[in-house]
Amino acid sequence: MDSWRDGRDSDGWKKAKKKEEEKLYLELYEDDEFYCEKVNVVDESTKANLGPPKIVRPVTRLASDLEVLQKFFSADSPPWRFVRGSKVSLVKYGFGDASKSGFGSTIEVENGIAYRYGIWGTDTRDESSNYRELENLAEALEAEAALNKLQGYEIFLLTDNSTSELAFFKGTSSSKKLFEIIVRLRCLEMHHECKIHFIHVSGSRMIAQGTDGLSRGDLCEGVMKGKNMLSFVPLHLSARDRAPQMLDWMADWITPNLKMGEVIEYLEVEDWFWRGHDIIGGALNSDGIER
Secondary structure (H helix, E strand, O other): OOOOOOOEOOOOOEOOOHHHHHHHHHHHHOOOHHHOOOOOOOOHHHHHHHOOOOOOOOOHHHHHHHHHHHHHOOOOOOOOOOOOOOOOOOEEEEEEEEOOOEEEEEEEEOOEEEEEEEEOOHHHHOOOHHHHHHHHHHHHHHHHHHOOOOOOOEEEEEEOOHHHHHHHHHOOOOOHHHHHHHHHHHHHHHHOOOEEEEEEOOHHHHHHHOHHHHOOOOOOOHHHHOOOHHHHOOOOOOHHHHOOHHHHHHHHHOOOOHHHOOOOOOOOHHHOOOHHHOOOOOOEOOOOOEO
């Protein structure tokens, strides 16, 4: 129903071709008496003056979105969605990487490493790199789900593709194909009662960990030759612990007014709420609330 907005194709998905965009925009307005004036060129200022139309035409994406809602509500009884769990007892870590010709993934399991690798078919090889990366991550998780090895887990999959991380975190994408993969992943979370995280890491970490080589058929790097998976997943370390030189770098461009007594103060995690909000001192009132 957002088909009247800039850069949408006839199905309602975003596109980049400007002339087709202008043609669609005019077609959407032609039945509206208030906007029946002929416009030859639809530039940004013209669109701003026109504003939204009084009536919009539903496009095919509306039907596909309703189909997605049917999938989400298909269970006989409402399934649990793990959003912010108070307790986590089962955690998995893994990496996924895809190249133009091949793919690979490694996930730590109870008795070692579950890994997948192979080459893309001609249909997938011609897709965008973002599609191949996200599709590979989804297939790695679906392979675990087929073995009933996701139930109750919180899974951290690391990737060097930032689009995969951002798209899954937002829960949507302007790309139809990426959106369809995200729907699969959300259904996976819901039906297997798990929580999925995609985390962007550098390509050099992916190479050292071994999944980059695995996507090219090399089974002798990183975790594939016995290295510890967790040694490549330093999520327990703060930025300061991982890069002590960061403090000196920050001091170069943070310029406190020393005459006014300003100093650089680096906070620990425990200080973020109190000191981070300039709350110094205080006491509990009669209701036990901090003042």
